[in-house]
Amino acid sequence: MAPETAAAPSASARFAELALGRRELSIAVVAIALYVYFLNTVVDFASTANLQTLGTFIAATAIVAAGQVFLMISGEIDLSVGQVFALTAFVLYFLTDAGVPIMLAVVIALISAALIGLFNGVVTTVIGVSSFITTLGTFFLLNGLTLTISDGRPVDTPGGETFTNVFGGGAYSGILWAIGLVLALQLVLMRTRWGLHTFAVGGNLLGSREAGIRVRWVKVRNFMLASTLAGFAGILEAVRITSTDPLAGGSGIMFQAIAAAVIGGTLLAGGSGTVIGAFIGACVLGILRDGFTLQGVSAFTFDLILGGAILVAMAVDIYVTRFRHRGGRGGAI
């Protein structure tokens, strides 16, 4: 046991080590800097009401990104998540419309989302179509399916008061779901065989296969996870805005989720990434969108500023990371 006087600096050294040693914590620095910036420049940014709004900017993206992270680590990608997002909410609507109790309807809707993931996974791993193409196909297919079954019309989201409050309608419900799922999935990724195999398959496919990992099953499972989470996020959002819209989600949420994952340190090439990192990535995007809207930036300049801010934020992130490496810290990003 070291004496207390010596323990203090070593504790802070350990914190600094932790802060810079982990990839996702350098993007956390960027997120905090952004938060502080808006806190100091926009009066209402600190209000409770805005905290709730900020949560709605982040929640759905973070949940979809969590599934995408598993898939991206194992070397695949799912472009159809935004369409699963819209379709699952409609499945829920049609089931409750047919008299199925709502909780059972949620479960069946999520199972149907998982089945879409199963389809994506089987086409990719068994037939051998690249996941980019497979899910590009289901991207259009599912969009058409949603438009057809809905006649292109939005409908009222079903559910009583308690259901609504728990599944996205309550003030912090969406963001709490997001945080809970992110923590749980981070544990799965770091502490279970599923997580370990996911890294192994993405890092070295041949080696994993020779080591006896059922690589196809690992990937299929990740496709199913990504679809299920996208479906769940779709339900949360449909409940929150009280309307189930066939154009909800789409390519917008898909790009945001992939962006959040990549900003949070997940490699597009596979083999590396964390769910927490993607969550922080979603926070960065959410803070930028919320903050600039509060500042009164209009639509035309908004994309200009958002794009610039993402580039600056990522450049700062790289700068911090590079410094860490120069300081003698090797290792993968």
Added chain:
Amino acid sequence: MTDRDGTPEAHSRLQISRRAALAGGGAALVAALAACGKSSDDAEGEEGQGAGNFPQTPKYRFVFVNHVTTNPFFVPTQYGAEDASALLKTDFQWTGSEKADVAEMVNAMNTAITGNVDGIAIAITDQKAFNGPTEKALEAGIPVVSYNADAPGNARLAYIGQDLFLSGVEMGKRIVQLVPEGKVALFIATPGSLNIQPRIDGAIKAIKDSGRPIEYDTIATGAELNEELSRVDAYHIGNKDVKGLFAVDAGSTQSVAQVIQKYKLRDEGVKGGGYDTLPKTLELLQDDQIDFTIDQQPYLQGFYPVVQLYITKISGGLTGTGEMNTGLKFVTKDDAGTYMANPSRFEGSSEDQKVIRSGA
């Protein structure tokens, strides 16, 4: 993911400079953001002189939540809001979704409410999604009016825009005049959207009510102009017996005119028409490729919300809002020239402020 090598000595040696790196990175980010944020500085409230006869007020900020913020149709709407803002010494923000994503619009509206803006104008493109936010805004004392699209049951104080169903009925009557019998196509960009679906419903009602032997197909064309053109083109190729091509949104209308021109369908007596005054639509209307287009005066949909919100604000809600039908203006070959010869802020075809003499 693990970077846990390196000796303890190395850690403490690097500790201070690493902190400096963090601080440096953060400072660079904040500086860059401050530079980015400058463009919105003028949105900050500053004391106004009091416009015209009106009392001195803080510089009110009104927010327009739109479903397709970057669509060219709404350029004149933004000019209208800009001109009214200059007149009344107020500010406005143009925000929402680029592709009719309702959740994104709800987020934008909620952000406006938490930002304590002075008034909100919202295009209500969903039957229910905006009811909650509208009530929340009104409870917070923020007046809300709808423009361009509206839904029954929303608590907004007034609607400023076209009476969509009625305009559809009028268009349907015009279709019956032009094509008394046979097959017609009705094109719609995104079925179910509250800003266009009522028009097609109205047109169908008028066609049915006429009792004429008219067959109609309703065809979805998609939200992007290139896609819309291809869909209309494809429909024509598969349906050569069609007697009339009509559309209920700007992009589809332009596409109808282009397809009629491409296949010289006027020679076969095919009729055409639709909505809005995109430059290409007007050009082809003047060239007699279609029979009419309906102008819903988007400039006014930006101008009057600002005026109504302003008066509501200064009167403490005693007065200010009222329903406003921005119109049902059939533009034909004869009027198209006036539009073409006078690019203006009213049509979004020119940024310049100028006086246009009637008939010129």
